[in-house]
Amino acid sequence: MQSFNERPDLLEINGLTKGFPGVQALDHVHFTLRAGEIHGLLGENGAGKSTLIKVLTGVFKRDAGSIRLDGQEIEARDPAHALSLGIGTVYQEVNLLPNLSVAENLFIGRQPHRFGLVRTGEMRRRSAELLSTYGLSINVADPLGSFSVAVQQIVAIARAVDLSAKVLILDEPTASLDANEVETLFRILNELKARGIGIVFVTHFLDQVYAVCDRITVLRNGRLVGSRPTAELPRIELVSMMLGRELAAEALHRNQRPAVTGDPVVAFKDYGKRRLVEPFDLAVRPGEVVGLAGLLGSGRTETAKLVFGIERAETGQAYVDGKPVRIASARDASRLRFGFTPEDRKTEGIVAELSIRENIILALQAQRGWLHQLPRRKQDEIANRFIKLLDIRTPDAEKPIGLLSGGNQQKALLARWLATEPRFLILDEPTRGIDVGAHAEIIRLIERLCEDGLALLVISSELEEIASYSDRVIVLRDRKHVRELSGAEVNADTIMTTIASHQ
Amino acid sequence: MRRHLPVLITLGVFIVGYLICLAQFPSFASTRVIGNLLTDNAFLGIVAVGMTFVILSGGIDLSVGSVIAFTGVFLAVAIERYGINPYLAFVLVLGLAALFGAGMGLLIHAFEIPAFIVTLAGMFLARGLCFVLTTDSIPINAEAYGQITDIAFPLPGGGRLTFVAIAMLLVVACGVVLAHFTRFGANVYALGGNRASAQLMGVPVGKTTIRIYMLSSFLAALAGIVFSFYTSAGYSLAATGVELDTIAAVVIGGTLLTGGSGTIIGTLVGVLIQGLIQTYITFEGTLSSWWTKIAIGALLFAFIVLQRGLSAASVRAR
Ligand SMILES: Nc1ncnc2c1ncn2[C@@H]1O[C@H](COP(=O)(O)OP(=O)(O)OP(=O)(O)O)[C@@H](O)[C@H]1O
Ligand SMILES: [Mg+2]
Numbered sequence: 001m002q003s004f005n006e007r008p009d010l011l012e013i014n015g016l017t018k019g020f021p022g023v024q025a026l027d028h029v030h031f032t033l034r035a036g037e038i039h040g041l042l043g044e045n046g047a048g049k050s051t052l053i054k055v056l057t058g059v060f061k062r063d064a065g066s067i068r069l070d071g072q073e074i075e076a077r078d079p080a081h082a083l084s085l086g087i088g089t090v091y092q093e094v095n096l097l098p099n100l101s102v103a104e105n106l107f108i109g110r111q112p113h114r115f116g117l118v119r120t121g122e123m124r125r126r127s128a129e130l131l132s133t134y135g136l137s138i139n140v141a142d143p144l145g146s147f148s149v150a151v152q153q154i155v156a157i158a159r160a161v162d163l164s165a166k167v168l169i170l171d172e173p174t175a176s177l178d179a180n181e182v183e184t185l186f187r188i189l190n191e192l193k194a195r196g197i198g199i200v201f202v203t204h205f206l207d208q209v210y211a212v213c214d215r216i217t218v219l220r221n222g223r224l225v226g227s228r229p230t231a232e233l234p235r236i237e238l239v240s241m242m243l244g245r246e247l248a249a250e251a252l253h254r255n256q257r258p259a260v261t262g263d264p265v266v267a268f269k270d271y272g273k274r275r276l277v278e279p280f281d282l283a284v285r286p287g288e289v290v291g292l293a294g295l296l297g298s299g300r301t302e303t304a305k306l307v308f309g310i311e312r313a314e315t316g317q318a319y320v321d322g323k324p325v326r327i328a329s330a331r332d333a334s335r336l337r338f339g340f341t342p343e344d345r346k347t348e349g350i351v352a353e354l355s356i357r358e359n360i361i362l363a364l365q366a367q368r369g370w371l372h373q374l375p376r377r378k379q380d381e382i383a384n385r386f387i388k389l390l391d392i393r394t395p396d397a398e399k400p401i402g403l404l405s406g407g408n409q410q411k412a413l414l415a416r417w418l419a420t421e422p423r424f425l426i427l428d429e430p431t432r433g434i435d436v437g438a439h440a441e442i443i444r445l446i447e448r449l450c451e452d453g454l455a456l457l458v459i460s461s462e463l464e465e466i467a468s469y470s471d472r473v474i475v476l477r478d479r480k481h482v483r484e485l486s487g488a489e490v491n492a493d494t495i496m497t498t499i500a501s502h503q
Numbered sequence: 504m505r506r507h508l509p510v511l512i513t514l515g516v517f518i519v520g521y522l523i524c525l526a527q528f529p530s531f532a533s534t535r536v537i538g539n540l541l542t543d544n545a546f547l548g549i550v551a552v553g554m555t556f557v558i559l560s561g562g563i564d565l566s567v568g569s570v571i572a573f574t575g576v577f578l579a580v581a582i583e584r585y586g587i588n589p590y591l592a593f594v595l596v597l598g599l600a601a602l603f604g605a606g607m608g609l610l611i612h613a614f615e616i617p618a619f620i621v622t623l624a625g626m627f628l629a630r631g632l633c634f635v636l637t638t639d640s641i642p643i644n645a646e647a648y649g650q651i652t653d654i655a656f657p658l659p660g661g662g663r664l665t666f667v668a669i670a671m672l673l674v675v676a677c678g679v680v681l682a683h684f685t686r687f688g689a690n691v692y693a694l695g696g697n698r699a700s701a702q703l704m705g706v707p708v709g710k711t712t713i714r715i716y717m718l719s720s721f722l723a724a725l726a727g728i729v730f731s732f733y734t735s736a737g738y739s740l741a742a743t744g745v746e747l748d749t750i751a752a753v754v755i756g757g758t759l760l761t762g763g764s765g766t767i768i769g770t771l772v773g774v775l776i777q778g779l780i781q782t783y784i785t786f787e788g789t790l791s792s793w794w795t796k797i798a799i800g801a802l803l804f805a806f807i808v809l810q811r812g813l814s815a816a817s818v819r820a821r
Contacts, residue, residue, distance in 0.1 A: 078702065079703045079704070080702075080705030083705045089703075091703055096700060096704065097692075097693050097696035097701060097704070097763075099695070099763040099764055100692055100696060104689050108689055108705070109686070109690075109704070109705045109707075111686055113686065117685060118684050118685060118688075120684070159704075
């Protein structure tokens with residue numbers, strides 16, 4: 001076995017440059033990938049990670065620079081061409097085709113065929129075989145859209161892995177996977193690595209970076225900050241490379257505060273819906289953060305949807321300020337000054353063609369009714385305030401939101417609900433796809449909102465994080481609220497053991 | 504099961520419609536009526552197959568009516584004025600139409616112009632070309648026409664399965680194979696599902712788009728040839744509004760107007776539903792033929808509402 005440093009460079013990128021109107025997304029970036037390594041590509045939101053990948057795979061044309069694969073200069077015309085060269089990619093925003101079957105998604109463009117006809121049976125058999133190595137046994141003839149986001153993501157990865165002979169690129173593949181699925185993915189990445197495939201792994205989860213990556217490259221504002229073996233890069237240094245400043249160690253932690261008392265703003269008694277969540281009681285006081293923890297599919301998001309009226313409860317009663325209310329739709333909820341930022345920002349959140357300003361004022365405008373148009377000056381003021389407050393990286397508020405980086409879209413979505421000045425705000429995975437710097441900012445923002453008397457319900461898969469800002473944590477398992485933790489019990493370990501314990 | 508629901512509903516509507524007709528006019532059971540239903544709607548069936556591919560891919564083709572008219576005029580002029588062999592004329596016009604469609608596909612892809620605009624221009628262009636060739640209605644008297652229209656299989660009970668009906672059924676069969684058993688078919692569905700994703704997954708978007716419009720125009724020309732058998736003439740104003748009948752048939756057949764979901768078989772049933780309404784109104788005798796349009800309008804409306812409902816339900820089921 002060759003020692004790590006002697007391995008040849010599989011992919012070599014030199015002086016790669018790419019500009020968009022108003023933004024230099026990549027500025028003379030240098031990057032190398034060896035065969036048989038997992039290379040973490042890190043950076044804050046808008047650092048240029050996705051752009052690097054898209055230039056590499058021919059989605060965007062580069063302005064300058066060279067790309068060599070196995071010593072050969074390459075220029076991918078489009079992703080199909082990149083694929084044929086041996087570079088397979090799972091992109092951040094765009095997934096697969098929900099209207100096609102799982103098998104077709106896996107094999108499109110290379111279906112087994114005979115006499116020009118696709119051998120559907122053969123294709124399905126091979127798909128099932130392929131997915132079984134990922135521990136997934138599903139009916140591959142069903143449309144992809146009928147499966148959960150996590151399953152879709154695994155299919156996307158399976159496809160890219162199966163396609164790419166040399167280089168596999170994963171742009172935030174784990175954002176919607178639960179712990180088990182991440183485990184499976186890592187097992188597979190390690191297998192592929194052993195086969196000599198070079199893997200580029202983009203993520204914001206530092207734990208995952210340290211769990212699998214051999215080397216780390218950090219980008220900031222389109223420039224290369226540095227490239228180091230993981231073993232020689234302490235965490236705190238990595239973070240400061242990403243931010244370009246020191247992050248106070250306690251930035252991620254909330255100051256200890258006395259328990260919140262007083263009457264709840266919102267309360268739910270015996271609230272539930274069959275097949276969604278079993279009836280639960282829930283109350284949130286002004287200035288209080290209640291966390292919802294549990295595995296993917298444990299009923300966290302379902303609880304949020306029920307509370308916000310997206311799903312109609314079959315049992316129980318909701319109260320606002322002690323008075324019974326009816327929440328039969330999201331409109332009712334919004335009229336009661338509830339806010340909700342959904343988990344799947346792609347399909348439930350942003351309107352890609354509209355500008356950042358329009359996206360931010362959307363909920364506020366909807367509340368006022370479309371006949372009472374917010375004056376433009378007011379719109380600008382609100383948009384600019386939140387762009388500054390949340391540090392949304394954009395040249396101006398008029399850029400279509402679809403052109404922002406993934407994490408910045410998430411922030412804009414949060415701004416949309418904050419702009420409505422809600423009294424009760426539900427955040428579903430508010431920090432998913434958000435970099436460490438913004439992470440800390442969002443947590444600080446959550447704190448500030450609390451001080452202003454907002455009641456918050458926050459869903460998160462990151463236990464440390466949820467423990468850091470929650471006054472109370474409700475743990476869910478199998479669509480049931482199993483336990484409520486408060487006071488000293490609110491810590492990652494207790495949450496974890498509660499999730500894991502069987503009864 | 505859920506996937507096949509739209510087609511099953513279309514089929515249900517057809518069967519119910521047929522039973523209503525049968526109850527009122529027992530002769531609907533005769534093979535003669537059935538044979539005529541197929542023959543009279545053959546040209547619509549052929550264009551509709553092409554239109555299904557276009558709509559499945561998320562596009563629209565407004566030029567098909569004009570291409571049908573152009574085909575008729577071209578054939579009449581070529582055969583009657585220039586004495587070109589009818590079969591050669593068929594080949595020529597099919598080739599021309601394929602080129603025309605490829606051109607539209609190229610424009611749509613290369614300049615990212617909405618299909619609606621490009622094919623609208625194509626519609627005016629093809630119709631304009633008809634008038635350039637001739638403004639009169641030119642009868643076609645070629646012997647070949649008589650021979651072809653005479654080809655028919657007698658069905659038990661006095662009906663006839665004519666050549667054009669067989670041609671239409673063949674086109675449908677080829678369409679089914681193309682849509683569901685070839686890479687091209689999968690690519691068409693992929694485009695309709697999400698163009699950007701399809702591109703990232705390596706679907707040859709440009710090639711597929713060009714082929715889709717090529718196929719649509721080619722089939723429109725084929726339908727134009729069939730149409731000229733009915734009328735034995737070429738006339739510039741023929742087949743106006745056929746593009747809309749075709750789109751209606753496709754949508755009633757269960758294909759989503761936004762693309763990505765639908766079947767060729769559904770389209771055939773959609774065409775037959777339209778034919779059934781027409782036949783019913785002919786049998787009834789007192790109703791004005793405009794009732795066909797009204798019935799189709801109502802059906803179309805019902806189907807679009809139904810599709811909205813179904814897709815909303817499937818999103819919720821996740
Ligand atoms: N198609 C586009 N048009 C204009 N600007 C773009 C486009 N795509 C990206 N940008 C800009 O380029 C910059 C880099 O974006 P990129 O998507 O590469 O960030 P990223 O590092 O992937 O961030 P994230 O972690 O949030 O996904 C951002 O400022 C973004 O707004
Ligand atoms: Mg990105």
